[in-house]
Amino acid sequence: MKILIKNIAELLQVRTTPTDRVSGADMAVLPTLNNAWLLTEGTTIAGFGTMDTCPAPEGAEVIDATGRAVLPAWCDSHTHMVYAGSRVQEFVDRINGLSYEEIAARGGGILNSAALLNETDEEELYRQSAARLEEVMRLGTGAVEIKSGYGLTVQGELKMLRVIKRLKETYPAAIKATFLGAHAFPKEYKEDHKGYMGLIINEMLPAIAEEGLADYIDAFLETGYFSVEETERIMEAGQKYGLPAKIHVNQFTAIHGIAACVRHNALSVDHLEIVTDEDIEALKGTATMPVALPSCSYFISIPYTPARKMLQAGLPLALATDFNPGTTPSGNMNFVVATACIKMRMTPEEAINAATINGAYAMGLSKTHGSITTGKKANIIITRPVSSYYQLPYAFGTNLVESVIINGKVI
Numbered sequence: 001m002k003i004l005i006k007n008i009a010e011l012l013q014v015r016t017t018p019t020d021r022v023s024g025a026d027m028a029v030l031p032t033l034n035n036a037w038l039l040t041e042g043t044t045i046a047g048f049g050t051m052d053t054c055p056a057p058e059g060a061e062v063i064d065a066t067g068r069a070v071l072p073a074w075c076d077s078h079t080h081m082v083y084a085g086s087r088v089q090e091f092v093d094r095i096n097g098l099s100y101e102e103i104a105a106r107g108g109g110i111l112n113s114a115a116l117l118n119e120t121d122e123e124e125l126y127r128q129s130a131a132r133l134e135e136v137m138r139l140g141t142g143a144v145e146i147k148s149g150y151g152l153t154v155q156g157e158l159k160m161l162r163v164i165k166r167l168k169e170t171y172p173a174a175i176k177a178t179f180l181g182a183h184a185f186p187k188e189y190k191e192d193h194k195g196y197m198g199l200i201i202n203e204m205l206p207a208i209a210e211e212g213l214a215d216y217i218d219a220f221l222e223t224g225y226f227s228v229e230e231t232e233r234i235m236e237a238g239q240k241y242g243l244p245a246k247i248h249v250n251q252f253t254a255i256h257g258i259a260a261c262v263r264h265n266a267l268s269v270d271h272l273e274i275v276t277d278e279d280i281e282a283l284k285g286t287a288t289m290p291v292a293l294p295s296c297s298y299f300i301s302i303p304y305t306p307a308r309k310m311l312q313a314g315l316p317l318a319l320a321t322d323f324n325p326g327t328t329p330s331g332n333m334n335f336v337v338a339t340a341c342i343k344m345r346m347t348p349e350e351a352i353n354a355a356t357i358n359g360a361y362a363m364g365l366s367k368t369h370g371s372i373t374t375g376k377k378a379n380i381i382i383t384r385p386v387s388s389y390y391q392l393p394y395a396f397g398t399n400l401v402e403s404v405i406i407n408g409k410v411i
């Protein structure tokens with residue numbers, strides 16, 4: 001199957017030389033073609049150019065994109081979209097004055113979602129999760145990472161990861177699975193960290209590896225959750241099974257966790273609402289991608305990642321949703337991009353780079369996703385008519401995604 005998109009007003013994120021990620025000042029550059037065409041063939045991008053070179057391939061479906069922007073589908077490198085039910089009561093509790101940490105200290109938060117998940121059967125969990133995935137694909141997400149971490153038992157974690165596997169097999173979006181058994185200490189292990197660490201390392205990990213259910217390993221490195229030392233053990237255990245680390249860190253406190261993640265060659269460090277100069281120094285010149293989650297800052301009213309400071313230091317930055325029932329019940333990457341521009345003072349060019357090419361890097365997909373490049377996956381957003389792509393973050397509450405192509409098919 002071939003699709004020819006022609007008369008594209010602005011074709012964004014056009015990369016002809018291999019680019020795995022962009023950093024610092026380069027993030028302000030978004031290579032663009034005006035008055036362009038793009039051809040897909042099968043599941044990949046077959047070519048693109050300006051309209052004076054537009055081909056007329058036989059049998060191609062033709063889409064006229066007059067007045068529209070076309071860009072790579074979003075690459076959302078951090079989600080927890082496999083979960084049961086919601087935490088809507090905690091949302092109201094926060095409105096009434098409780099903080100995220102206070103709710104967690106009362107036994108709510110992650111443990112609340114874990115209790116519900118363990119009561120929910122796999123079929124129902126799949127049904128709820130598939131509906132979320134379908135929604136975000138319609139909003140332009142073509143590649144997504146999904147974490148476990150609401151099981152916190154061997155069976156619960158396996159159930160989540162099996163649901164992720166089934167989503168991978170069923171949907172055209174690229175999906176990476178991350179094992180997050182180290183998301184919180186279950187109540188019965190509150191005073192027995194060693195015991196839960198043993199369960200993760202000696203029981204969960206081997207069972208997950210046996211079924212080939214995970215691509216990455218994660219831990220919530222935070223005061224009151226997993227310490228630097230515990231997270232280091234988790235990363236080392238993951239390495240033994242070939243699972244690189246993607247770590248939740250610096251959401252509420254900076255406790256020298258980023259340097260530890262870098263030492264363990266983490267693929268990404270995510271959240272980063274609190275970032276010190278030492279953290280920035282630790283990230284410089286490394287292969288670790290910092291990932292900001294502005295919808296989380298928005299929803300639970302915590303600081304935004306200091307993007308300007310990080311880009312000025314020459315670092316790269318990716319943007320992701322953090323879609324989860326507690327801190328971010330939204331998987332909308334369009335809102336993430338807008339919020340990064342509005343609240344983190346990222347330019348539209350920086351935000352789009354962060355949500356495409358750098359997002360792909362943060363889940364090991366930059367060879368196949370994240371840019372308009374011949375041979376990469378045909379994962380494409382066509383917008384509604386816009387005066388320019390600046391309208392994407394500007395009109396922040398409006399859905400400007402008109403159609404989405406994933407793996408060469410209009411979804």
Ligand SMILES: N=CN[C@@H](CCC(=O)O)C(=O)O
Pocket residue numbers: 109110113220248251296322324325326327328
């Ligand atoms: N902070 C850790 N994990 C999730 C939230 C988990 C939850 O509250 O359910 C996050 O990334 O924000």
Ligand SMILES: [Zn+2]
Pocket residue numbers: 078079080248322324
């Ligand atoms: Zn998260």
